[in-house]
Amino acid sequence: MRELVKTYNPKEVEEKWYKFWEEQGYFRADNRENRPVFSIVIPPPNITGSLHMGHALNTTIQDIIVRWKRMSGYNTLWLPGTDHAGIATQNVVERHIAAEGSSRREYGRKGFIEKVWEWRGHYGRTIIYQLKRLGASCDWSRERFTMDEGMSRAVREVFVRLYEEGLIYRGSYIINWCPRCMTALSDLEVEHENIRGKLYHVRYTLTDGSGALTVATTRPETILGDTAVAVNPDDARYRDFIGKRVFLPIVGRELPVIADDVVDMEFGTGALKITPAHDPHDFEVGNRHGLQKLKVMADDGVMNDEAGPYKGMERFQCRKTILKDLSDRGDLIKEEDYLHAVGHCYRCKTIIEPNISRQWFVSMKPLAEPAIKAVEDGSVPFIPEGWKNTYFEWMYNIKEWCISRQIWWGHRIPAWYCGSCEGVTVSRTDPSSCRHCGSLAISQDEDVLDTWFSSALWPFSTLGWPEKSEDLKRFYPTSVLVTGFDILFFWVARMLMMGLKFMGDVPFREVYIHPLIRDADGQKMSKSKGNVIDPLIMMDKHGTDALRFTLAAMSSPGRDIRLSEERIEGYRNFANKIWNAARFIFMNLEEESAILDPAALTLPDRWILSRLNRTVADVTKMLGEYRFDLAAGAVYRFFWHEFCDWYVEFAKLQITEGGKKKDNTVAVLIRTMDTALRLLHPFMPFITEEIWQQLHKSSIMTAPYPSMEESFIDDTVESRMDSIMDIVKSVRSVRSELDVPPTKAVDVHMKINSDALRELIEGHLVYLKRLTSAENIVTGTNISRPALSAILIFSGGEMYLPLAGIIDIEKERWLLEKRLKKVSEEINRIENKLSNRAFIDKAPEEVVLKERDKYKELTEQKERVEANLSWLNG
RNA sequence: GGGCGGAUAGCUCAAUUGGGAGAGCGCAGCCCUUACAAGGCUGAGGUCACAGGUUCGAUCCCUGUUCCGCCUACCA
Known part of the structure; x- marks a missing residue:
């Protein structure tokens, strides 16, 4: 088995695997399959845009969901695309040609629009490449653009139908006018x-x-x-x-x-x-x-x-x-x-x-009504729920929507004015004569539509509407919409209205609203403030997985994300931890892979498998509730603080025993790593693929997402391991407090009160010795305290560390007094509670019992601490 | 003006339906223990914004106050 390099190098692997995934067609959805469907449409980024943290968060969350669903067996579609962003794009291209010493007027309408298309060809796709760098597993074969032919047809269809129903009209009213954008x-x-x-x-x-x-x-x-x-x-x-x-x-x-x-x-x-x-x-x-x-x-x-x-x-x-x-x-x-x-x-x-001006408007009230109802009756839940109020407030007081824009780049309004009879012809196809008088002297409205008019149709226009396409049948309504609250009105509300109007069904079954990103001081990131953290630079420096994991871990509901580079570094370290755990496992792999023998599992083996399966359950549950922060936290804690900190240390000892014990240990290591990688894959697609490929010679993308195996969950095992770990931690703590370095071997004498605990400890002496750096461990129910020893009182007994020549009586006394104070305070608190008649009468029995148990345990400990103190003094 | 959210360790944030609060980073001490110094072990630290109320019991529920955000609004 080839050894891995010492530190994980994201750059090498990211490009390689993304290309591989695309080539293998893993991102592609199938509209003929009958598996359950999961579909999302991306909030289309502007073609003028460059990837910022907002995109990074939005994309990461969608990719987590999509990869999770895909691994869970769904026929998964994540449909990507871009928005033509009328005013923004026109501004950018105008600046562009101004730099060449020309102007929009000079080009003329036709020439200018050609220029914009040209510009889009050159620069308008950078955002797509940047999304790919993030690892977005979109179905690129279905990529759409709000100005492409199909979508333009959808826009026209919607305009004409709304016009025919009287919901789109033209009139002179006061509108908001930008004198610069004109x-x-x-x-x-x-x-x-x-x-x-x-x-x-x-x-x-x-x-x-x-x-x-x-x-x-x-x-x-x-x-x-x-x-x-x-x-x-x-x-x-x-x-x-x-x-x-x-x-x-x-x-x-x-x-x-x-x-x-x-x-x-x-x-x-x-x-x-x-x-x-x-x-x-x-x-x-x-x-x-x-x-x-x-x-x-x-x-x-x-x-x-x-x-x-x-x-x-x-x-x-x-x-x-x-x-x-x-x-x-x-x-x-x-x-x-x-x-x-x-x-x-x-x-x-x-x-x-x-400014008073003659413009086109959409009459919103009739469209809003069903969209309000759909949210009111729970057909479209908002997560977090609180955003519903914001939505309602806007919808209840909705105003007419001015949709005409006096610019060139966009969907031209399909209305023709007659020079002879003043009649207006609104048509799906370009007319050659006036519908009212037949005159040939007609000219099309010069204006274009608000960009958001076409975005509002996105969930169905991208799937082929107004055709009755296979995609539309299969993937509409989409499963969830993932977006920020800043476009709740601009986009989410309008999609709901248009979806209900033209599809007769909601455009998405749920709306997940993620937080907005701010800098470490809570300020909005903006180029002018100079406080932007560039996701591309972060990916270069720390790896895409680290950035993604950071964003997931920090997206708690109802709170903005204050991002700082230190956090990304922290999770970069986590990636490195995963890498090194994998290295450790690879170093111990034999040619023939070990089979896990459930009958031969040790306590640590059973413990880690129990913890692993609980983590699987937790992570899955949290993903289902859009709690990416808690899901990320759970898998992080498990991997680092249970698997690496404890199990791997036990595993080292089991491996040195060799033979069957070693084989089984390696099998448990692999099983745990294997499952953890699959759990982690939606968050950290690249590193998990890299390790998985070395382990299995196949792609983790096609591996099933883990599901909890009930048989491995074992409360007894977990509490027994807790006892062992507590003892290890106690000894380490005393050593540290008394300045006894791990290099200095000491003996540990353990007086244990219960047979069960004694049996447990005696059965795991090898581990205890190693993890506490003890020379010898003596156990028994009747152990007496050696001279010049440190004392340690724990819940099932006492430990003595003979430290002749090392022990400092004053320090020892200080430790015991510290302990006594803590225990006494706790006892006081419980005494107060238990002596309260009302508490005994009214509190649930189990709570009272718990307090009584605690009281008993603590008073025992207190007595022993006091005895030892007087021994020390005497 | 209306609405929403927040105030918990030095910093950034958690806490599953009320039973004396956790993590990461930072800080301090000790360790290069053959997966990892981007690491390991140990430790210090909090009147859970303030004032009332409900309750046997409140960081959690209710009311009010203060201070921050954000959204929304045609008092010119």
Whole structure:
């Protein structure tokens, strides 16, 4: 058997095995098989993206689930793909060609889109290679892209059907406008940020000269678009103003003073300027009162013709100038500091301008209803459950969805406008004439759809819809959706709505929402803050398995992950531990593999097999509950602190005995390692494959996931091993406290109270000697204390370590006193409890019994400690 | 403004339905014991944020307070 190198080298093995898995077709799902199905679709990363920790976590969790299910015998599909990310991609490619000294306009629409496709061909697939580096076992033969032909057809089908049902419509409303991206955005694409701004009080004088009103505004530049001033009808201060007119400052236009109860009397001055074309609130007021909607700003954020003297001024420059002019005229009454939320473009962080504009919308309420119900009635559980509330809150108050974007890269809106009759033709296939009048003078809408419109169809469009494909029949609904809560509304909610609408069934049976990753200080990772931990660099430095295990171990529900490189190093060490345990086993392997003889198992053998099978049960249970943290913790503890720390040490002794004992020990080592590797494989696919291949000459991916073997679970064995281990730990502890190094051999005299315990100890003296570095061990029920010896009181008896010439009486006394204090405190506590009548009466019997047992045991120990102390003093 | 989550060892986090709290990292001491120094052994450390309440008993359940996050919202 060839010896392994001393430290595990991830780089060598990762690429090799990933290639092997792909070549063998292990990732591929079969749509003709009749095994139970498990399917997931990946949250498609943007083609502009580079792998960050969020992807790494999301991918790792899905891969853990998928590899586990695959090994458990499911016909498993993990369908991968990418998202065309309209605005983001267009921005990136525009920057790209700007660097070449060109521009989007120069290319023209057709040329630019060709350029984007070209760009995607070159750079848009890096994220896919990075997912592969993570070990993602996706079925790459089914990879999809939101702009590919099939998905585009699905988008069109959905658009047309919703339009025909009246759920998609076109109209002029206030939308969020990004003057930099020059496009409309949905409400979700606006990030609100608290900004320390000012509330400006501006005076509007009445045309009849009878006085003035003061309004408060945060955006003085919109004064130019005012078409009324509103007050609350119940406001006694302004009752006489209603129906009068005021002069718009600077401009001099006359505005009516109207009454509307949306005006909050408490806020500001109680008088509200109304700008229906530039404020959603005012838009409504304008509609109610039939006010003119006066646009004073162009789409690029520059004031237009209607702005009079301010025409051509950038919006914030205009604000400054207007403030100065108002102030010069004495119409600026005061400025108040004011903290308020200001919307920013989620792509470019530019301040959003609410703007009246003609756009396409989806009517959400009818779509939301069934999606709410599906979550309410438990058809789609959320894990953790708490996210349901967040989901409901958004869904109950859902708003219309603005889906048109004034960009080029994306699914073009399938609507054609007629130059002759003004009719709109919405069609699955490109029409050549107007549906209404037959005119050939039609032209397609210039806009494209919100990227999330196509993502919403992902779980069924990727499977071939609107065709009734085999994949769709077999794999829809998917088994679970794994995602972060940051796209709960953007994506999860919309998929639910669309899935129910077009498939008549939920798109996924469960939603697992994983935490978000932050840095060690709890800050969001961002390039501008410079606090990103790059998963690619981490994989290079510490190995993919270490990174994956870290992410799994740290994803506790309901809490963000504060990632630090030290944690990754810690689990890199774990990988190395696994590697070295394997090395140890390989060093002891014979040509012929040993068969495990259940009749010849020693106590440690039976113990490790019992612990192993409990771990199998724990890990499987935790995986089923999406507790990757607990699953990872359980297998980590077992492997390191039970298998390596204890069993391997016992095994060394059993191996030196040779013969049958050795063979059986090696068999147990292999059995344990073998099972542990399979348990670990979903977490650490590469190292487990590398070791497994050397052990079995086959792939661990096709090995069955372990299931608990009840017959190996043995409480008695475990408690007997606990006794042995306790004794070892006690002796080690005393040696350490008294500064007796392991190199110094000592004798151990053991006075044991019960026959059973004595038998147990005597049966395992070899182990005890070795693990405590004892020269001789003397046991008996009537052992007396040797002179100059250290004393050790344990639950079944006492131990003496003769330490002539070494023992330090003071230190010994200190140890005993420390023990006495601890025991006495514990006794006091229990005494208090047991002397409480109410406790005896009301507490469950088993709890009372437990306390009584503990009391008895402790009082005995206390007596013995005291006896030894007085012996020491005497 | 509304909603959700968190506060436990120096740091990051656990604790299966209430019966005196664990791990990793860090720290200290001793060890190169032939799988592993990316290691082994041992140890120190916590009024479980604060104040009440329910209970025989509360880190856990209830109420309130303080301090942090996050989501959401058209008070201009």
